[in-house]
Amino acid sequence: GAGVSQSPRYKVTKRGQDVALRCDPISGHVSLYWYRQALGQGPEFLTYFNYEAQQDKSGLPNDRFSAERPEGSISTLTIQRTEQRDSAMYRCASSLSFGELFFGEGSRLTVL
Amino acid sequence: ELKVEQNPLFLSMQEGKNYTIYCNYSTTSDRLYWYRQDPGKSLESLFVLLSNGAVKQEGRLMASLDTKARLSTLHITAAVHDLSATYFCAVERKGGGADGLTFGKGTHLIIQP
Numbered sequence: 001g002a003g004v005s006q007s008p009r010y011k012v013t014k015r016g017q018d019v020a021l022r023c024d025p026i027s028g029h030v031s032l033y034w035y036r037q038a039l040g041q042g043p044e045f046l047t048y049f050n051y052e053a054q055q056d057k058s059g060l061p062n063d064r065f066s067a068e069r070p071e072g073s074i075s076t077l078t079i080q081r082t083e084q085r086d087s088a089m090y091r092c093a094s095s096l097s098f099g100e101l102f103f104g105e106g107s108r109l110t111v112l
Numbered sequence: 113e114l115k116v117e118q119n120p121l122f123l124s125m126q127e128g129k130n131y132t133i134y135c136n137y138s139t140t141s142d143r144l145y146w147y148r149q150d151p152g153k154s155l156e157s158l159f160v161l162l163s164n165g166a167v168k169q170e171g172r173l174m175a176s177l178d179t180k181a182r183l184s185t186l187h188i189t190a191a192v193h194d195l196s197a198t199y200f201c202a203v204e205r206k207g208g209g210a211d212g213l214t215f216g217k218g219t220h221l222i223i224q225p
Binding site: 095 | 143153211214215
């Protein structure tokens with residue numbers, strides 16, 4: 001597609017529920033990144049993929065967070081047993097080559 | 113641990129004035145990125161600085177990079193209201209560029225008539 005597409009744009013869930021956030025990167029982009037952005041802060045790295053391989057998941061806060069990109073295109077970030085502290089904007093970005101990232105509109109997660 | 117620090121974090125200025133935003137970082141990266149974010153919107157890439165001494169300009173914004181000092185600046189000339197936004201600098205997490213970026217906390221810029 002023309003840009004990075006994320007869904008849902010807004011998600012409200014109850015504490016303890018699982019959520020799945022989807023990212024469709026720019027066509028042809030090899031690398032896909034997940035970031036979390038708190039209000040008034042910069043994006044915080046979570047994990048990234050080159051093609052289907054998860055290269056670095058050191059930014060995932062704990063084992064309730066996981067991500068996959070099984071066919072090297074669309075990616076899903078899953079948060080299990082959500083907690084209120086998980087509430088944030090989750091942003092996906094993709095990249096063709098060196099460093100410049102192109103971001104999607106984000107998925108705003110609210111955990112009640 | 114890689115640190116990226118922006119200064120100032122908040123800036124209110126009048127239209128027509130000049131000002132500079134500073135970005136210091138702790139790694140030896142040769143590349144630095146500037147992004148703009150409007151309220152409620154995504155991040156938009158402004159500048160990609162690829163080497164020491166790099167300077168790029170777009171309209172009233174000019175970015176420069178001094179890798180020896182580990183410092184980048186974003187200079188605003190004759191500010192206009194449309195430049196009100198949050199500006200982030202970012203450096204590569206690791207060498208090579210494919211590992212993603214580490215962002216500063218952002219400079220929240222308000223330009224008043």
